Amino acid sequence: MTDSLTNDYLLRIMAGEDEIRGFAVLATETVGEAQRRHGTLPAATAALGRTMAAAVMMGAMLKGREKVFVQVLGDGPVGRIMADADSQGGVRGYIENPLVHFPPNAQGKIDVARAVGKGQLMVIKDLGLREPYRGTVPLVSGELGEDFAYYFLASEQVPSAVALGVLVERDGSVRTAGGLIVQLLPGAREELADLLTERFQNMPPFTRMIDSGMKPEEILHMSLGDLNLRILERMPVRFHCTCSRERLEQVLIAMGRGELEDMLAAQEDAEVTCRFCGNVYRFTPWELQKLILQT
Numbered sequence: 705m706t707d708s709l710t711n712d713y714l715l716r717i718m719a720g721e722d723e724i725r726g727f728a729v730l731a732t733e734t735v736g737e738a739q740r741r742h743g744t745l746p747a748a749t750a751a752l753g754r755t756m757a758a759a760v761m762m763g764a765m766l767k768g769r770e771k772v773f774v775q776v777l778g779d780g781p782v783g784r785i786m787a788d789a790d791s792q793g794g795v796r797g798y799i800e801n802p803l804v805h806f807p808p809n810a811q812g813k814i815d816v817a818r819a820v821g822k823g824q825l826m827v828i829k830d831l832g833l834r835e836p837y838r839g840t841v842p843l844v845s846g847e848l849g850e851d852f853a854y855y856f857l858a859s860e861q862v863p864s865a866v867a868l869g870v871l872v873e874r875d876g877s878v879r880t881a882g883g884l885i886v887q888l889l890p891g892a893r894e895e896l897a898d899l900l901t902e903r904f905q906n907m908p909p910f911t912r913m914i915d916s917g918m919k920p921e922e923i924l925h926m927s928l929g930d931l932n933l934r935i936l937e938r939m940p941v942r943f944h945c946t947c948s949r950e951r952l953e954q955v956l957i958a959m960g961r962g963e964l965e966d967m968l969a970a971q972e973d974a975e976v977t978c979r980f981c982g983n984v985y986r987f988t989p990w991e992l993q994k995l996i997l998q999t
């Protein structure tokens with residue numbers, strides 16, 4: 705079990721004449737848990753936390769048992785980043801190289817673009833259909849907010865403003881994490897696009913506003929309050945891993961008889977670690993033998 709109650713939450717909103725939809729998430733404790741579980745250093749924490757903030761908001765765009773998987777495949781030092789989320793505020797994340805940090809860039813910020821590098825952003829949605837939906841776009845900046853905005857425009861044809869942010873304390877723990885996605889829906893008035901573009905370009909960074917004591921509600925009111933803003937839903941957000949002993953057994957069975965027999969030959973307990981949450985599952989030689997019978 706990896707679920708724990710947090711103060712994190714997500715808001716789903718509409719504005720205009722149903723021409724704008726939006727999501728805002730406070731994910732400080734959720735990203736903090738990922739930071740502790742993976743032992744990430746600040747640049748890796750920022751890259752992983754931004755990806756998780758985007759994933760949990762994309763999860764909130766789904767219904768029921770639908771899920772979203774996000775992969776950032778950059779050539780920078782953090783390597784591959786993965787996050788997946790359900791439609792109820794559960795999210796988990798993984799980063800290939802957690803021990804990445806370098807001094808802040810010229811603007812005094814963590815250089816996420818340098819940590820991530822160039823490459824691709826891949827989104828897979830399990831909508832309960834025979835084939836999952838897949839969309840892949842090149843990384844246009846590596847800062848991730850712009851990259852997700854480009855994904856929504858290029859792959860889903862939805863003009864979007866995306867702000868993602870993580871602030872890290874001196875001791876490496878997460879001070880603030882969260883994000884905002886605002887999207888123009890089909891049929892929206894053209895002048896709204898210009899208005900929103902101008903507003904979001906002039907808006908302070910999301911994490912700075914949260915850090916100064918503003919709540920996500922207040923940030924949404926500041927940016928969309930004069931545009932018939934309606935908060936439709938407020939849902940709790942938490943780090944949630946879907947691993948279980950049964951799932952790990954299926955992974956071991958899928959590895960095949962030869963691999964399992966090699967593990968059995970070692971004559972000691974096999975340990976399998978979930979790469980998303982770090983939980984360790986132990987299998988005795990007797991249990992391995994039973995799994996071999998199922999291959």
Ligand SMILES: [Zn+2]
Nearest residue numbers: 945947978981
């Ligand atoms: Zn797990």
